[in-house]
Amino acid sequence: MPDADDVAPSTPAVLLRAAGKTFNPGRPSAVTALTDIELTIAPGEFVSLIGPSGCGKSTLMRLVADLEQPTEGTVEVFGKTPHQARLDQDYGIAFQHAGLLPWRTVQANVELPLELHGIGRADRRARAGELLAMVGLAEFGGHRPDQLSGGMQQRVAIARALAERPRLLLMDEPFGALDEMTRERMQAELVALCQQTGCAVIFVTHSIPEAVYLSHRVAVMSPRPGRISHLIGVDLAERNEDLREDPGFFAAVTAVREALRGHDVQLPPRGVEVR
Amino acid sequence: MGVLALVLAALAWEGYKLVGSDDGWSAFGVRLLPRADDVSMPHLWQVAQRFGEPELSAAGSSSVLVAVLQAAWFSFRLSLLGWLVGGVIGMLLAVLMQRFRTAQDALLPYVVVSQTVPLVALAPLVVGWGGHLAVFGRPWQPWMSVAAISAYLAFFPVSVGMLRGLESLPATQLGLMHCYAASWWQTLLRLRLPASVGYLVPALRLAAAASVIGAIVAEISTGTRGGIGRLIIEYAQSATGDPAKPWTAIIGAAGLGLAVAGLVGLLDLALHRYHPSAGR
Numbered sequence: 425m426p427d428a429d430d431v432a433p434s435t436p437a438v439l440l441r442a443a444g445k446t447f448n449p450g451r452p453s454a455v456t457a458l459t460d461i462e463l464t465i466a467p468g469e470f471v472s473l474i475g476p477s478g479c480g481k482s483t484l485m486r487l488v489a490d491l492e493q494p495t496e497g498t499v500e501v502f503g504k505t506p507h508q509a510r511l512d513q514d515y516g517i518a519f520q521h522a523g524l525l526p527w528r529t530v531q532a533n534v535e536l537p538l539e540l541h542g543i544g545r546a547d548r549r550a551r552a553g554e555l556l557a558m559v560g561l562a563e564f565g566g567h568r569p570d571q572l573s574g575g576m577q578q579r580v581a582i583a584r585a586l587a588e589r590p591r592l593l594l595m596d597e598p599f600g601a602l603d604e605m606t607r608e609r610m611q612a613e614l615v616a617l618c619q620q621t622g623c624a625v626i627f628v629t630h631s632i633p634e635a636v637y638l639s640h641r642v643a644v645m646s647p648r649p650g651r652i653s654h655l656i657g658v659d660l661a662e663r664n665e666d667l668r669e670d671p672g673f674f675a676a677v678t679a680v681r682e683a684l685r686g687h688d689v690q691l692p693p694r695g696v697e698v699r
Numbered sequence: 700m701g702v703l704a705l706v707l708a709a710l711a712w713e714g715y716k717l718v719g720s721d722d723g724w725s726a727f728g729v730r731l732l733p734r735a736d737d738v739s740m741p742h743l744w745q746v747a748q749r750f751g752e753p754e755l756s757a758a759g760s761s762s763v764l765v766a767v768l769q770a771a772w773f774s775f776r777l778s779l780l781g782w783l784v785g786g787v788i789g790m791l792l793a794v795l796m797q798r799f800r801t802a803q804d805a806l807l808p809y810v811v812v813s814q815t816v817p818l819v820a821l822a823p824l825v826v827g828w829g830g831h832l833a834v835f836g837r838p839w840q841p842w843m844s845v846a847a848i849s850a851y852l853a854f855f856p857v858s859v860g861m862l863r864g865l866e867s868l869p870a871t872q873l874g875l876m877h878c879y880a881a882s883w884w885q886t887l888l889r890l891r892l893p894a895s896v897g898y899l900v901p902a903l904r905l906a907a908a909a910s911v912i913g914a915i916v917a918e919i920s921t922g923t924r925g926g927i928g929r930l931i932i933e934y935a936q937s938a939t940g941d942p943a944k945p946w947t948a949i950i951g952a953a954g955l956g957l958a959v960a961g962l963v964g965l966l967d968l969a970l971h972r973y974h975p976s977a978g979r
Contacts, residue, residue: 489878490877490878491874491877491878510877510878510880511880513879513880515878517874517875517878519871519874519875520871521869521871522871523869523871523872523874523875525872525889525890525893525894527893527972527973536879536889537879539889540879540880540881540885540889541879
């Protein structure tokens with residue numbers, strides 16, 4: 425695992441240049457999922473992708489994860505191809521479904537990526553214990569995943585995504601299946617985790633308040649073909665529960681909502697900047 | 700529950716003997732209900748009694764119970780061998796077919812066709828081929844033909860069931876293994892194999908039943924001595940003079956099937972934590 429020092433500070437965490445993705449190219453069933461994507465994410469930056477179903481936000485994340493290959497343009501992760509970044513385990517990933525292996529304990533699930541990459545048993549155990557403590561599940565290491573609630577399972581999935589100390593976290597609607605209360609608590613925990621680890625994050629979501637609460641920038645996407653229509657900078661005070669009541673927060677929510685409706689975004693009085 | 704089912708079956712048998720006509724019941728010249736006379740359907744206690752009596756009228760003959768148990772033990776070992784060999788071959792085929800799409804396209808039709816060949820037609824061929832083979836320097840034995848035919852029936856449900864298990868994985872779990880840059884081998888060991896257990900155990904149960912049927916039919920059609928299949932044929936010949944005797948062999952064969960099914964039940968318990976509903 426390369427250290428953060430390997431990469432010059434100016435190297436972006438993620439760089440997409442004129443990137444596009446067409447499924448079944450050259451056939452009558454061809455679908456252009458993404459076109460002309462330009463996006464640069466700095467190390468430690470939190471960027472949400474938001475848009476209606478079918479706008480290609482998950483596909484965009486999957487290009488970065490090397491789960492799909494771009495058909496146009498280039499994608500770079502820490503200056504490397506996504507393929508190399510995947511082999512080097514430069515990113516951690518979490519999906520809407522926690523995807524825990526039901527026959528393994530919670531602890532063994534967190535250890536899975538470490539185990540696959542040949543980390544010794546004692547080190548694995550220590551690291552998994554540390555991660556479970558970080559997500560508040562220290563006492564649940566010996567439980568089976570189906571003994572945990574949906575929110576707890578998702579915490580385990582996030583702990584697992586952080587196992588290799590990645591500098592980039594890819595999250596595809598990880599809180600999509602959770603109830604509103606759990607969701608808000610998980611958002612606050614995620615903000616704390618990101619501050620603790622200094623991870624850059626690509627976060628796919630359907631929820632406007634969620635995107636605004638979490639992100640430094642919100643990429644608003646429009647469908648057919650999928651493209652980034654607006655990049656909205658969210659420059660808010662410290663992210664805590666009070667922020668959800670803050671006028672600046674509402675202004676940003678409004679700006680994202682307007683952008684989603686396809687309106688030109690009015691520059692709000694403070695705290696939000698449209699680039 | 701198993702005991703209750705047995706009691707109900709026994710009541711149905713004796714109940715039918717009570718109300719059924721000795722000549723059965725026919726409509727338009729076709730007999731629709733079986734004869735209920737003592738030759739066709741001996742009383743259960745007569746069958747039970749027969750177990751304790753000597754097998755043959757000759758002096759020093761052992762009891763029917765001993766003969767049936769010996770024959771069932773012989774067939775049990777062959778079924779078990781057939782089940783194990785068939786199970787291993789079935790699992791290897793499933794893994795091969797999962798790994799290589801071409802192998803699946805090439806093999807799967809033949810795997811299905813293999814089961815449409817009548818066993819009775821196959822048995823003499825196996826014996827014939829076996830005559831030219833030697834296993835570890837020892838000549839082919841008749842019991843090897845029986846085990847081979849038993850394995851031939853047993854591998855089918857295992858290969859088809861396990862292939863399904865290996866391929867039916869949630870997209871999230873497969874995506875994760877891809878993101879971890881896990882090799883095919885790592886994915887097989889850590890994800891596909893454990894996830895396939897829920898499909899494998901029912902397949903092994905079917906294979907167990909198939910291996911018992913395979914062994915019994917193979918004994919009969921290859922003329923192998925010593926097993927329960929042969930005993931069923933031998934005892935059936937005395938049906939008119941000794942009506943309870945054939946039923947002892949049939950009960951022995953049913954017991955054999957239960958014993959093999961019981962073994963799979965133990966395996967199921969051992970693999971319980973891999974079952975999809977484990978812990979719920």
